[in-house]
Amino acid sequence: MTDDGEPGTWDAVTPGSDSNVNALDLHGPRSGHAVDGNKTVFVTDDGSTWKKVGIADANHNFYGVDSDATDDLTVVGGGGTAYHWNGSEWRREDTGDASLRDVERSGAHGLTVGGGGVVFRRDAGDWTQEATPTGSNLKAVVDAEGVEIAVGAERTVIER
Numbered sequence: 001m002t003d004d005g006e007p008g009t010w011d012a013v014t015p016g017s018d019s020n021v022n023a024l025d026l027h028g029p030r031s032g033h034a035v036d037g038n039k040t041v042f043v044t045d046d047g048s049t050w051k052k053v054g055i056a057d058a059n060h061n062f063y064g065v066d067s068d069a070t071d072d073l074t075v076v077g078g079g080g081t082a083y084h085w086n087g088s089e090w091r092r093e094d095t096g097d098a099s100l101r102d103v104e105r106s107g108a109h110g111l112t113v114g115g116g117g118v119v120f121r122r123d124a125g126d127w128t129q130e131a132t133p134t135g136s137n138l139k140a141v142v143d144a145e146g147v148e149i150a151v152g153a154e155r156t157v158i159e160r
Contacts, residue, residue, distance in 0.1 A: 015042040015050040023102070025067040033073055035062035041075055055083055055090050064102035064112070076100035076112050082127065095120045095127040101152075102140045113138035113150045119158075132158055 015021060019038035026032030030047035039058045042050040060078035067073050071087025080095040082103065100114040110122040117134040119141070120127040132138075138152035148160045 033067040074105040076103045104143045113141045
């Protein structure tokens with residue numbers, strides 16, 4: 001974000017729960033979502049003001065967010081939980097016991113990664129775990145035009 005609209009300068013912004021901001025994703029130049037370690041999702045449409053978005057009965061901290069539009073948001077976190085917002089309701093999906101750290105999703109398809117080297121794929125249905133060559137905690141994932149890359153602890157980089 002910029003300070004008073006001046007390109008190239010940093011401005012301090014605090015979403016508001018007094019917890020670490022764990023992830024941020026924008027779907028527009030100044031519009032997007034952030035998640036924190038206090039079970040909170042935040043939304044902004046100007047990059048400066050942040051509003052809390054509630055998820056009822058979210059019993060886990062959030063670590064990853066994929067913000068594709070105001071009505072297309074996926075959040076992942078502890079306990080293997082994934083939540084998807086479709087503009088009118090949150091849908092909870094469980095992948096298992098892994099702590100999920102990042103997510104990439106486009107429509108019904110998605111990837112999420114987490115503790116112990118887990119990768120889950122979603123193809124028009126439920127999340128399904130895939131085998132990986134690592135047991136290291138994975139922290140981030142990207143799906144770039146059919147090339148999928150995950151990175152994590154112990155200098156781990158895996159590609160598919």
